[in-house]
Amino acid sequence: MSAKILDGKQIGLEIRQDVAAQVAEFVAGGGPKPCLTAVLVGEDPASQVYVRNKSRACEKAGIDGRTLRLPAETTQAELVEVIESLNQDPAVHGILVQLPLPKKGNGGSGFDERAILDTVDPMKDVDAFSPVNVGLLMQGRPRFLPCTPHGIVQLLHRTGLSVAGKHVVVVGRSDIVGKPMAMMLAQRTGSCGEDVANATVTIAHSRTANLAEVCQTADVLIAAVGVPEMITADMIANGAVVIDVGINRVGDKLVGDVAFDAAKDKASAITPVPGGVGPLTIAMLLHNTLMAAKLQQQ
Ligand SMILES: NC(=O)C1=CN([C@@H]2O[C@H](COP(=O)(O)OP(=O)(O)OC[C@H]3O[C@@H](n4cnc5c(N)ncnc54)[C@H](OP(=O)(O)O)[C@@H]3O)[C@@H](O)[C@H]2O)C=CC1
Numbered sequence: 496m497s498a499k500i501l502d503g504k505q506i507g508l509e510i511r512q513d514v515a516a517q518v519a520e521f522v523a524g525g526g527p528k529p530c531l532t533a534v535l536v537g538e539d540p541a542s543q544v545y546v547r548n549k550s551r552a553c554e555k556a557g558i559d560g561r562t563l564r565l566p567a568e569t570t571q572a573e574l575v576e577v578i579e580s581l582n583q584d585p586a587v588h589g590i591l592v593q594l595p596l597p598k599k600g601n602g603g604s605g606f607d608e609r610a611i612l613d614t615v616d617p618m619k620d621v622d623a624f625s626p627v628n629v630g631l632l633m634q635g636r637p638r639f640l641p642c643t644p645h646g647i648v649q650l651l652h653r654t655g656l657s658v659a660g661k662h663v664v665v666v667g668r669s670d671i672v673g674k675p676m677a678m679m680l681a682q683r684t685g686s687c688g689e690d691v692a693n694a695t696v697t698i699a700h701s702r703t704a705n706l707a708e709v710c711q712t713a714d715v716l717i718a719a720v721g722v723p724e725m726i727t728a729d730m731i732a733n734g735a736v737v738i739d740v741g742i743n744r745v746g747d748k749l750v751g752d753v754a755f756d757a758a759k760d761k762a763s764a765i766t767p768v769p770g771g772v773g774p775l776t777i778a779m780l781l782h783n784t785l786m787a788a789k790l791q792q793q
């Protein structure tokens with residue numbers, strides 16, 4: 496079988512056009528120009544890609560997209576202060592602190608990541624990291640949806656791929672992708688209806704025994720690991736849907752967590768890297784920024 500390639504770039508474009516139209520309507524109705532400020536400390540490669548594409552997408556959607564670049568040597572206290580001033584600034588509607596923050600060493604002093612993320616005003620928390628937003632999501636009454644899992648839900652919905660009653664294996668349990676993804680697909684009522692919810696979900700991680708066998712039982716396999724091409728074709732059931740979240744820079748190329756060339760001969764549908772999940776993350780970030788502007792106007 497040769498898999499259908501799921502075109503995240505195209506679907507992301509459609510969503511961005513919808514958001515752009517909604518932004519125009521909001522501004523025409525007297526609303527402020529929505530503003531997103533990303534804070535980038537140091538130089539993580541995946542974050543660099545994100546920041547670049549996000550600024551361009553903001554501009555096209557009529558959103559003011561700003562990036563605050565801080566050196567890796569920034570201290571915890573300085574970063575907290577920067578975020579607090581963004582919280583106070585009425586012109587800033589969405590705040591996003593790029594992860595990962597620089598590790599201790601390399602000139603950097605190390606960060607308490609949780610404390611940094613907890614500083615972001617929950618009403619400006621377009622990543623949906625704050626305990627309030629995570630709690631609301633868990634309870635099935637979300638405010639902001641986390642961008643990457645929400646993008647994946649949109650992709651499945653818009654390509655008519657139902658997960659209801661199916662076995663979804665999510666490899667990775669980060670707060671940004673794996674955990675919220677698993678939660679969203681297991682809900683009774685999803686953000687895009689009951690077809691992209693109601694899955695039977697397994698969360699796999701670095702301590703999972705027999706990872707290959709677990710993956711082989713997946714109708715839908717979602718890889719969010721951060722290890723280039725670690726999901727090999729033998730781990731994929733014939734006809735499975737494969738969603739590759741990984742953004743890994745290998746030399747001057749971006750590769751996913753799935754060994755795409757061989758995997759596409761086993762899967763029924765698969766997302767490429769680049770051109771898969773990444774563009775959807777950006778589209779949903781714009782969506783959340785508009786939502787934040789609307790929330791703050793109220
Ligand atoms: N396309 C997009 O829009 C986005 C892409 N990304 C990319 O997705 C990838 C994952 O990101 P993120 O979730 O933040 O990563 P994290 O590093 O926070 O989490 C990785 C997860 O993978 C698990 N893991 C690591 N090695 C293995 C292994 N050998 N076998 C099984 N599980 C393993 C870890 O397990 P444990 O918990 O046990 O350590 C952890 O739960 C990265 O490449 C990142 O750049 C991230 C966000 C958005």
Ligand SMILES: Nc1nc(=O)c2c([nH]1)NC[C@@H]1CN(c3ccc(C(=O)N[C@@H](CCC(=O)O)C(=O)O)cc3)C=[N+]21
Pocket residue numbers: 541542544545548591592593594595622642643671742749768769770771772773774776777
């Ligand atoms: N607080 C926080 N939130 C995040 O959501 C977050 C983060 N930190 N840190 C870094 C990761 C990574 N990430 C990407 C999103 C889109 C692309 C993206 O646009 N990818 C294009 C790349 C195209 C290209 O330029 O080649 C694609 O896959 O097609 C990449 C990476 C978000 N992340």
